[in-house]
Amino acid sequence: VDVRDRTVRFHTARGEAVAVNHVSFDVRSGEVLGLIGESGCGKSVTLRALMKLLPPARTTITGGVQVDGRDVLAMNERELGDYRGGTTAMIFQDPALALDPVYTIGQQIGEAVQRHTGCSKAQARDRAQALLEQVKVPSARSRLDNYPHEMSGGMRQRAMIALALSCNPKLVLADEPTTALDATVQIQVLLIIRELQQRLGMSAVFVTHDLGVAAEICDRIAVMYAGRIVETGTVGDVLQRPQHPYTQALLASTIHGSMRGTRIDGIPGAPPDLTRLPAGCAFRERCSKAMAQCASEVPPHMPVHDGGQAACWLLANP
Ligand code: SF4
Numbered sequence: 001v002d003v004r005d006r007t008v009r010f011h012t013a014r015g016e017a018v019a020v021n022h023v024s025f026d027v028r029s030g031e032v033l034g035l036i037g038e039s040g041c042g043k044s045v046t047l048r049a050l051m052k053l054l055p056p057a058r059t060t061i062t063g064g065v066q067v068d069g070r071d072v073l074a075m076n077e078r079e080l081g082d083y084r085g086g087t088t089a090m091i092f093q094d095p096a097l098a099l100d101p102v103y104t105i106g107q108q109i110g111e112a113v114q115r116h117t118g119c120s121k122a123q124a125r126d127r128a129q130a131l132l133e134q135v136k137v138p139s140a141r142s143r144l145d146n147y148p149h150e151m152s153g154g155m156r157q158r159a160m161i162a163l164a165l166s167c168n169p170k171l172v173l174a175d176e177p178t179t180a181l182d183a184t185v186q187i188q189v190l191l192i193i194r195e196l197q198q199r200l201g202m203s204a205v206f207v208t209h210d211l212g213v214a215a216e217i218c219d220r221i222a223v224m225y226a227g228r229i230v231e232t233g234t235v236g237d238v239l240q241r242p243q244h245p246y247t248q249a250l251l252a253s254t255i256h257g258s259m260r261g262t263r264i265d266g267i268p269g270a271p272p273d274l275t276r277l278p279a280g281c282a283f284r285e286r287c288s289k290a291m292a293q294c295a296s297e298v299p300p301h302m303p304v305h306d307g308g309q310a311a312c313w314l315l316a317n318p
Pocket of ligand 1: 244245246281282283284285287288289290291294299311312313314
């Protein structure tokens with residue numbers, strides 16, 4: 001995946017909202033990139049733009065997106081049909097909404113397999129069963145005839161992962177795929193995704209606001225704030241040696257076991273209105289280290305740790 005200078009603007013009743021603002025990143029073959037940040041920072045829009053899933057009448061997209069050497073923005077409807085579910089598959093947050101309630105799990109996976117491989121119905125059903133077994137659904141043969149409402153949340157999410165994998169995608173886009181699950185099921189599903197991603201050698205972009213989930217599954221992390229990427233690096237560097245004040249504040253406000261009895265430092269204030277972005281650094285109003293320069297100019301990306309980058313004037317003027 002090669003995303004260059006991507007900007008996504010939504011035309012809203014209140015004006016133009018810049019949901020993704022000059023974002024660039026790449027994802028190498030077999031790598032998992034985590035997009036993290038608060039709600040509304042542009043993570044999910046960035047992901048949907050990779051699938052060209054945004055409403056064209058109300059959206060302006062600029063910049064380049066190449067996946068597996070192909071320009072996604074230039075694809076016509078037929079090419080997009082092959083790309084979605086073929087080269088690239090998506091796992092959504094809520095399988096209850098993503099799966100079709102009036103078709104069985106077997107019909108939904110089987111249809112995707114037939115659509116992309118042209119195999120027979122019987123072969124597609126066998127492949128659907130094998131996929132359910134891969135994602136550790138017990139009694140996979142009989143589960144093929146279940147409707148989504150006949151399965152638990154965890155089983156539905158596994159079925160959706162099976163659906164996403166049905167055509168051997170090279171890239172999986174996961175939008176908070178475990179947020180709707182309880183904690184024990186969440187870790188089971190995460191381990192399944194990680195194991196399949198490694199075994200099948202797929203690349204993945206994983207959106208989450210949960211730093212624990214990011215630590216579990218990602219190789220590299222891109223931290224987003226107000227539509228921009230403010231820090232990137234390996235998961236170890238970003239989570240253990242954060243360089244950007246926003247990443248530092250995000251980590252300081254995250255709960256973990258060793259913090260029992262201590263007070264959590266929340267981040268004061270709220271992210272800016274995307275229809276009225278301030279000049280300079282968008283984090284300025286909430287940043288305890290802000291300087292005069294932060295109000296006038298957007299900070300450039302500066303190299304930090306091993307191959308990472310962070311966009312903060314403190315790094316440009318050490
Ligand atoms: Fe804070 Fe300035 Fe760095 Fe923005 S550029 S994070 S306001 S110090």
